[in-house]
Amino acid sequence: MIRMELCKKIKIMNDLGLHARAAARIVALGKQHKSQLFLKKDDREADGSSILSILTLSCPKGTEIEARIVGEDSEVFMEKLNQLLEQRFEETI
Amino acid sequence: MTKSDIGVQKALRGVAVSPGIVIGKARLVDRSKVKIFYQYLIGDDQLSREVERFEEATRTTEEQLNTIKNGMPEQLKGHAFILDSHLMIIKDSMLYDATIHRILKEKINAEWALKKSLEEIRSAFIQVDDEYISNRVNDVENVVERILRNLSGDEQESLSHINERVIIVAHELSPGDTSELNTSKVMGFITDVGGRTSHAAIIAQALQIPVVVGLESATQLVGEGDLLIVDGNSGEVVINPDDDVIIEYQEKHLRHEKYKSSIARISHLPAVSLDGHPIVVKANMEFLEEVTAAREHGSEGIGLYRTEFLYLKSKELPTEEELFQDYREVAEIIAPEPVTIRTLDLGADKFASGYEIDREANPALGLRAIRFCLKEPEIFKRQLRAILRASHYGNVQLMFPMISGLQELLDAKEMMGQVKDDLDRENIEYDRSIKLGIMIEVPSAVIMAETLANHVDFFSIGTNDLIQYALAVDRVNEQLAYMYQPFHPALIQMIRQVVNAARDAGISVSVCGEMAGDPFCVCILLSLGINELSMNARAIPIIKKIIRTISIKEARADFEDIMRLSTAKEVREHVSNRMKTLVPELAEKGYLEGWDYL
Numbered sequence: 001m002i003r004m005e006l007c008k009k010i011k012i013m014n015d016l017g018l019h020a021r022a023a024a025r026i027v028a029l030g031k032q033h034k035s036q037l038f039l040k041k042d043d044r045e046a047d048g049s050s051i052l053s054i055l056t057l058s059c060p061k062g063t064e065i066e067a068r069i070v071g072e073d074s075e076v077f078m079e080k081l082n083q084l085l086e087q088r089f090e091e092t093i
Numbered sequence: 094m095t096k097s098d099i100g101v102q103k104a105l106r107g108v109a110v111s112p113g114i115v116i117g118k119a120r121l122v123d124r125s126k127v128k129i130f131y132q133y134l135i136g137d138d139q140l141s142r143e144v145e146r147f148e149e150a151t152r153t154t155e156e157q158l159n160t161i162k163n164g165m166p167e168q169l170k171g172h173a174f175i176l177d178s179h180l181m182i183i184k185d186s187m188l189y190d191a192t193i194h195r196i197l198k199e200k201i202n203a204e205w206a207l208k209k210s211l212e213e214i215r216s217a218f219i220q221v222d223d224e225y226i227s228n229r230v231n232d233v234e235n236v237v238e239r240i241l242r243n244l245s246g247d248e249q250e251s252l253s254h255i256n257e258r259v260i261i262v263a264h265e266l267s268p269g270d271t272s273e274l275n276t277s278k279v280m281g282f283i284t285d286v287g288g289r290t291s292h293a294a295i296i297a298q299a300l301q302i303p304v305v306v307g308l309e310s311a312t313q314l315v316g317e318g319d320l321l322i323v324d325g326n327s328g329e330v331v332i333n334p335d336d337d338v339i340i341e342y343q344e345k346h347l348r349h350e351k352y353k354s355s356i357a358r359i360s361h362l363p364a365v366s367l368d369g370h371p372i373v374v375k376a377n378m379e380f381l382e383e384v385t386a387a388r389e390h391g392s393e394g395i396g397l398y399r400t401e402f403l404y405l406k407s408k409e410l411p412t413e414e415e416l417f418q419d420y421r422e423v424a425e426i427i428a429p430e431p432v433t434i435r436t437l438d439l440g441a442d443k444f445a446s447g448y449e450i451d452r453e454a455n456p457a458l459g460l461r462a463i464r465f466c467l468k469e470p471e472i473f474k475r476q477l478r479a480i481l482r483a484s485h486y487g488n489v490q491l492m493f494p495m496i497s498g499l500q501e502l503l504d505a506k507e508m509m510g511q512v513k514d515d516l517d518r519e520n521i522e523y524d525r526s527i528k529l530g531i532m533i534e535v536p537s538a539v540i541m542a543e544t545l546a547n548h549v550d551f552f553s554i555g556t557n558d559l560i561q562y563a564l565a566v567d568r569v570n571e572q573l574a575y576m577y578q579p580f581h582p583a584l585i586q587m588i589r590q591v592v593n594a595a596r597d598a599g600i601s602v603s604v605c606g607e608m609a610g611d612p613f614c615v616c617i618l619l620s621l622g623i624n625e626l627s628m629n630a631r632a633i634p635i636i637k638k639i640i641r642t643i644s645i646k647e648a649r650a651d652f653e654d655i656m657r658l659s660t661a662k663e664v665r666e667h668v669s670n671r672m673k674t675l676v677p678e679l680a681e682k683g684y685l686e687g688w689d690y691l
């Protein structure tokens with residue numbers, strides 16, 4: 001099995017930061033992919049498949065974190081994750 | 094005092110979260126935590142059975158939450174996301190997977206393993222300094238309580254079976270609990286814990302029943318069947334009140350109801366100032382469903398119809414037909430009163446697909462609203478066509494947002510002209526004398542108001558954005574909330590300039606920001622010469638009442654004093670003192686809290 005690992009620095013740009021709804025979107029995205037996502041802030045790493053884990057990372061707007069995706073479809077996953085961030089989780093205020 | 098002191102009067106004070114006064118019998122609802130649970134080790138051969146027991150309990154919990162969600166009263170549907178997040182938490186790996194892992198690895202029973210998982214989550218959340226996030230641990234606790242109950246086989250008393258007129262007394266009510274309340278029977282409720290922004294508070298406001306939370310020991314002090322007074326305006330709760338206290342509160346209750354109905358009764362009548370100036374009061378709206386509420390609250394038309402929703406609803410852009418049907422419906426319902434439809438006020442970043450947009454550093458200053466529309470003529474023309482077509486079916490006005498100068502306005506009008514030509518060629522009917530206006534919300538438009546006024550039929554001042562742009566304050570930045578000041582003298586000067594320009598050009602001018610629906614701002618707006626306001630529908634009755642108590646002539650004289658004040662704080666104090674003499678109800682303690690739009 002090919003075990004691909006991708007790392008990328010990302011910045012949280014939506015106004016509310018990684019709050020419940022944004023975290024839920026990330027978890028839902030993860031469900032569509034085989035690879036596993038980890039989000040790292042400073043030296044703490046959160047499990048990208050757990051909304052609670054993502055929340056405890058506490059990422060307000062402007063936070064820079066590292067996304068690490070491990071698995072065969074990591075490239076597509078990373079691309080989709082990027083899109084989600086760029087669209088600011090389609091947040092409306 | 095304990096429950097044994099039967100019949101002794103006792104007063105408590107908590108946080109008033111939903112207005113109104115009720116007097117009724119207490120119904121204690123046991124929402125105490127499942128206190129006793131057994132901790133025991135599991136033999137190897139029983140481990141898979143224990144995991145199954147846990148899985149079964151989570152499945153039951155999911156079913157219960159789904160049942161509650163599907164049975165939610167119509168007015169609470171908007172709050173269903175609270176239950177959705179609970180459903181998501183049930184299956185979260187930090188809770189679900191971690192508990193199963195613990196059962197198998199530590200060989201402990203499901204309750205014990207679940208409690209351990211909760212403790213771990215709690216300690217992770219406690220370290221978070223964002224209050225919103227650390228409060229989410231309550232949601233996890235709620236979910237764990239339910240699973241524990243299902244593990245123990247305890248039946249949870251459902252609030253949906255309450256069939257007498259009672260006041261509910263509980264330690265805490267979860268969103269699930271409040272969603273189940275039979276609103277025709279439950280007169281009000283009080284809880285030991287909770288705050289102004291708790292879910293229960295939000296839902297109580299939607300249900301319009303009096304609620305006081307944060308009473309700390311209500312469940313210990315109140316006995317089943319005790320007589321209770323709940324004052325949702327002041328936060329007072331009286332247990333076993335004496336006769337004279339009951340009479341006092343009955344009178345208070347009657348005053349409150351009478352006052353509410355008196356303004357509601359006359360809210361459909363026109364608002365004319367004390368010295369005879371008629372003021373047009375309209376409603377802002379975003380969803381089609383709000384049209385009827387606007388009518389019921391006495392609005393004289395829709396002063397601002399925000400059209401973004403249809404564009405955000407799905408990934409696909411709405412078709413011209415969808416837009417047309419929506420606008421036509423609003424126009425028909427509100428006719429003969431007018432509806433002012435504002436064209437798209439979105440940033441490019443809100444469009445999910447098809448637009449390659451660079452991430453903007455300053456979205457509020459970026460490619461949005463009319464700027465975006467002018468760059469995307471296809472999208473803009475489609476909306477203009479839909480609005481023009483709908484104009485045939487009622488009294489429709491059209492308004493461009495975020496105009497910053499003349500060129501933009503001329504470009505937008507040019508496109509509108511092209512759309513009209515197309516419709517003419519296709520023999521499609523529309524209102525040829527449709528009124529066109531612009532939002533005044535960018536400071537440069539204020540300065541250019543005299544020029545702009547020659548090219549439109551009306552101005553609508555969008556105070557929310559104007560405050561943001563004029564004072565250079567990001568509206569959503571909590572650190573700067575104190576700087577977001579409607580009473581800033583600079584803002585008042587700007588509004589005056591716009592009103593003067595409109596008056597000189599003979600066009601009408603209205604205010605459609607939150608200022609329009611703020612009882613303390615109305616006086617200033619009227620003294621500046623504003624004669625049309627558009628606001629949240631719920632604010633209409635009180636604003637109309639205030640207008641009827643104001644003499645514009647006097648307000649103008651008073652305004653000269655205001656213009657001499659140099660800080661927002663001084664202006665605010667001056668105005669609120671003045672308003673309290675004009676409308677004594679505004680001074681009554683706890684009164685304004687009753688108006689939850691404030």
